Amino acid sequence: MCLVAQRDPVVLAKEVATLDLVANGRFVFGIGFGWNRDEMETHGVDFRTRRERVRESVLAMQRLWANEKAAFHGEFVDFEESWSWPKPVQQPRPLILIGGAAGPKLFAHIAEYADGWIPIGGAGVRAALPELRRAMEQAGRDPAHLRVVTFGSIPAPGKLEYYAGIGVTEVVFPLPAAPADVVLPLLDDYARLL
Secondary structure (H helix, E strand, O other): OEEHHHOOHHHHHHHHHHHHHHOOOOOEEEEEOOOOHHHHHHOOOOHHHHHHHHHHHHHHHHHHHHOOOEEEEOOOOEEEEEOOOOOOOOOOOOEEEEEOOOOHHHHHHHHHHOOEEEOEOOOOHHHHHHHHHHHHHHOOOOHHHOEEEEEOOOOOOOHHHHHHHHOOOEEEOOOOOOOHHHHHHHHHHHHHOO
16 A cells, blocks of 8 residues: 655656566555554655545546656646656556545545555445445446455355445455564464355
């Protein structure tokens, strides 16, 4: 997850494109708006405008990735026509997933400039997905292409089937920051769920 509001979009566009190039087109760009007011203040970001700043940054990066030359003139991001290399392998851009709590603001951002949602945990996802799909349709986008990746769900038998049944495309189970003798048995347990 990248806190885009705290990064320069021109430099970040190059970094993301480089990662996509190294990953041979498999990079997925997870972004968040951020919650830590003190951290944002340290980076010169007004907490109240972080969503708008992220939106402009992502739209500017998308132009840099897709076009030979690109300019962007917004309230928070402003640059004259320039080149940006490398270009990502995925065209016109890498997949973008936005993390955050369900709601109309988040879903409007996803519908406008992203490809999916990363909810933390799985609580409430079933109830929220119809609203997200409606937001996609209202933006003229096909919700069938929506990616939903639950993050930090607690593994349990039947959970993967449940998530697949409601439209979740991937599940990220948690692992502790621990030595291999703790983590490897957990990975073996997770593998049995597949």
